[in-house]
Amino acid sequence: DGGITQSPKYLFRKEGQNVTLSCEQNLNHDAMYWYRQDPGQGLRLIYYSQIVNDFQKGDIAEGYSVSREKKESFPLTVTSAQKNPTAFYLCASSFSGGSYEQYFGPGTRLTVT
Amino acid sequence: AQSVTQLDSQVPVFEEAPVELRCNYSSSVSVYLFWYVQYPNQGLQLLLKYLSGSTLVKGINGFEAEFNKSQTSFHLRKPSVHISDTAEYFCAVSEGSNYKLTFGKGTLLTVNP
Numbered sequence: 001d002g003g004i005t006q007s008p009k010y011l012f013r014k015e016g017q018n019v020t021l022s023c024e025q026n027l028n029h030d031a032m033y034w035y036r037q038d039p040g041q042g043l044r045l046i047y048y049s050q051i052v053n054d055f056q057k058g059d060i061a062e063g064y065s066v067s068r069e070k071k072e073s074f075p076l077t078v079t080s081a082q083k084n085p086t087a088f089y090l091c092a093s094s095f096s097g098g099s100y101e102q103y104f105g106p107g108t109r110l111t112v113t
Numbered sequence: 114a115q116s117v118t119q120l121d122s123q124v125p126v127f128e129e130a131p132v133e134l135r136c137n138y139s140s141s142v143s144v145y146l147f148w149y150v151q152y153p154n155q156g157l158q159l160l161l162k163y164l165s166g167s168t169l170v171k172g173i174n175g176f177e178a179e180f181n182k183s184q185t186s187f188h189l190r191k192p193s194v195h196i197s198d199t200a201e202y203f204c205a206v207s208e209g210s211n212y213k214l215t216f217g218k219g220t221l222l223t224v225n226p
Contacts, residue, residue, distance in 0.1 A: 031212055042218040090156055099145050099164050104156035
């Protein structure tokens with residue numbers, strides 16, 4: 001079955017540690033995205049990538065980093081510089097162009113204490 | 114810059130009643146419009162989308178939405194809701210070839226017996 005996988009579902013870290021969230025897709029999509037979701041805030045774009053080895057900052061990129069070494073994979077690192085990292089993180093992918101819907105993974109809930 | 118306003122953060126209704134979830138957008142160019150649904154602790158699933166053509170769009174699970182260009186609205190409707198429709202609903206807009214989806218803050222639909 002085609003789809004997007006995110007792992008792990010739940011992640012716990014101590015403050016000051018970097019943590020990497022996994023996102024893999026087998027839909028042959030060119031574009032991939034990372035969103036952060038907080039209660040009552042909707043989804044906010046962190047980073048997106050339209051092609052391998054290229055990515056752009058979204059609206060809230062500070063304290064995050066990404067890589068896109070393979071078409072299928074777009075891992076997100078939450079660094080210790082992110083002041084409030086506890087949130088629900090969603091990965092998505094789509095074909096190229098604004099008319100194509102984004103397909104979402106099941107999400108990773110990160111808790112930092 | 115594009116933006117999306119979902120006018121109601123919460124909508125409680127009784128089972129088998131009709132429901133309308135309101136969405137207004139602002140954009141200076143032609144847009145593509147989407148409605149997504151999110152069940153608790155899950156990713157987002159596409160309900161329907163408007164790209165062009167007929168202004169009445171039918172989606173999954175009996176939902177439909179009407180695009181009104183003069184009022185810059187894209188309201189979601191269902192004539193008779195079920196308990197299983199309880200979820201959060203997000204309206205989103207993209208502009209032309211712009212990959213970026215801008216989301217509203219969501220409307221929590223609660224269907225009571």
